[in-house]
Amino acid sequence: MAAVEEAGRRVAATVARLAEECGSTADLLRAHARLLAGWMRGSGFRNGCPITTVLLELAPRERAVSDAGRKAYAARLSILRDKLVSDGFVRSRAETLAVLCTSALQGALIQARVERSGRPIEVTAAELARLIERAARN
Numbered sequence: 001m002a003a004v005e006e007a008g009r010r011v012a013a014t015v016a017r018l019a020e021e022c023g024s025t026a027d028l029l030r031a032h033a034r035l036l037a038g039w040m041r042g043s044g045f046r047n048g049c050p051i052t053t054v055l056l057e058l059a060p061r062e063r064a065v066s067d068a069g070r071k072a073y074a075a076r077l078s079i080l081r082d083k084l085v086s087d088g089f090v091r092s093r094a095e096t097l098a099v100l101c102t103s104a105l106q107g108a109l110i111q112a113r114v115e116r117s118g119r120p121i122e123v124t125a126a127e128l129a130r131l132i133e134r135a136a137r138n
Helices: 002-021 025-042 050-058 063-086 091-115 119-137
Strands: none
Touching: 002 025, 002 050, 002 063, 025 063, 025 091, 025 119, 050 063, 050 091, 063 091, 091 119
16 A cells, blocks of 8 residues: 555656646647656566556455555645636546547557556657647637
């Protein structure tokens, strides 16, 4: 549980910093993907997202771990949602897009690890960014 909480804090801090630095959610996603792909390459694709790894194994069997995971994801989702709102999305749409972005990137981390390539992360973020930019214009 402590590992999930600590990883959740680190991820939220990284996403919050990127939200401050980036002019849009699309830019945030691309920047985050570059970081994630770089970290994974640097570890020889041994490291990924400890939150996902632990939760895949222990949730929902371990209630405390599941609760820590929900809190970790909620923190990340709220940062993305707020950035999407600042991009002009209504709150309800921003919430669903934040879930889509988080879920897609988590899946891309697993795929990147299996393929030993940052490409799944980079492609996923690029497509999400395109989707968000297009939706923001409409």
